[in-house]
Amino acid sequence: MTNDVLVVTGLSKRFGSGPGAVQANDAVDLTVHAGQVVCLLGHNGAGKSTLVNQVVGLTLPDAGTVVLDGVDAVADPARARALASVQAQANVPITGLTPRTAIALVGRIRGLRKADALRRADELLTALDLQPWADRSAEKVSGGVARLTAFAMAAVAPGRLVVLDEPTNDVDPVRRRLLWAEIRRIADASAGILLVTHNIHEAEHVVDDVVLLDAGRVVAHGTPAALVAAHPGDTLEDVYIRLVGHEPPPGQAATVPSSTARAAA
Numbered sequence: 325m326t327n328d329v330l331v332v333t334g335l336s337k338r339f340g341s342g343p344g345a346v347q348a349n350d351a352v353d354l355t356v357h358a359g360q361v362v363c364l365l366g367h368n369g370a371g372k373s374t375l376v377n378q379v380v381g382l383t384l385p386d387a388g389t390v391v392l393d394g395v396d397a398v399a400d401p402a403r404a405r406a407l408a409s410v411q412a413q414a415n416v417p418i419t420g421l422t423p424r425t426a427i428a429l430v431g432r433i434r435g436l437r438k439a440d441a442l443r444r445a446d447e448l449l450t451a452l453d454l455q456p457w458a459d460r461s462a463e464k465v466s467g468g469v470a471r472l473t474a475f476a477m478a479a480v481a482p483g484r485l486v487v488l489d490e491p492t493n494d495v496d497p498v499r500r501r502l503l504w505a506e507i508r509r510i511a512d513a514s515a516g517i518l519l520v521t522h523n524i525h526e527a528e529h530v531v532d533d534v535v536l537l538d539a540g541r542v543v544a545h546g547t548p549a550a551l552v553a554a555h556p557g558d559t560l561e562d563v564y565i566r567l568v569g570h571e572p573p574p575g576q577a578a579t580v581p582s583s584t585a586r587a588a589a
């Protein structure tokens with residue numbers, strides 16, 4: 325067992341050909357260690373989901389290597405998928421199930437005994453404050469509860485690598501805190517976590533390392549504190565805006581006017 329859970333080297337992926345082609349990933353390098361939460365940041369279309377899809381063997385790279393817990397994930401995607409648990413950007417449909425049965429079912433599929441899968445599902449439902457909806461049919465739960473259920477399905481029997489693509493979407497502020505705490509707990513139990521989020525403020529205080537992507541390339545990489553120290557600005561969001569914030573079109577305000585300015589107008 326190695327401390328490097330994930331090592332990505334020179335990963336490149338282009339979609340299409342000719343003038344309309346998109347270079348979604350361009351020679352990306354990154355590493356996730358056991359116990360580490362690594363966060364991918366970047367604009368819409370920066371290439372984050374393309375990167376995670378290649379890591380878990382859903383998309384074939386054009387070039388580069390993905391080594392997951394010592395396994396070549398490009399050559400052996402089925403084995404790589406067994407080593408990773410994934411919360412995809414779009415929720416897996418769980419029609420006909422309840423949050424509890426869906427979470428326990430994934431636990432069973434990932435090799436837990438029935439009693440352990442049910443116990444772990446119950447633990448997660450409590451940790452994420454989902455017990456009021458635990459036994460409702462999945463069609464009747466809210467978007468945030470569905471998103472947290474999808475997270476719990478990835479967390480019930482974590483692989484060596486846990487991939488979370490925008491886990492905080494639709495989740496209320498109180499349950500987002502519970503979610504971040506659970507993510508930290510999974511890492512502390514020695515999984516590596518690769519996380520995509522647009523929630524920079526919250527991520528800044530939880531993640532160990534940040535990889536900032538722009539147009540498929542890594543434009544900055546380091547701890548939140550190191551990135552803030554290396555670039556003018558007080559927060560990780562300031563660094564983000566400085567490095568990948570694009571100029572607004574001519575004549576368009578760069579910032580939203582304050583409520584007093586709007587009232588005076």
Ligand SMILES: Nc1ncnc2c1ncn2[C@@H]1O[C@H](COP(=O)(O)OP(=O)(O)OP(=O)(O)O)[C@@H](O)[C@H]1O
Pocket residue numbers: 339340346347348366367368369370371372373374375
């Ligand atoms: N299957 C595909 N076919 C063609 N283009 C694709 C495909 N998948 C992604 N792309 C393009 O690749 C680029 C990167 O997309 P990707 O989904 O990886 O971005 P992202 O950073 O995850 O964005 P978001 O934050 O909006 O989820 C985009 O320009 C997207 O349109």
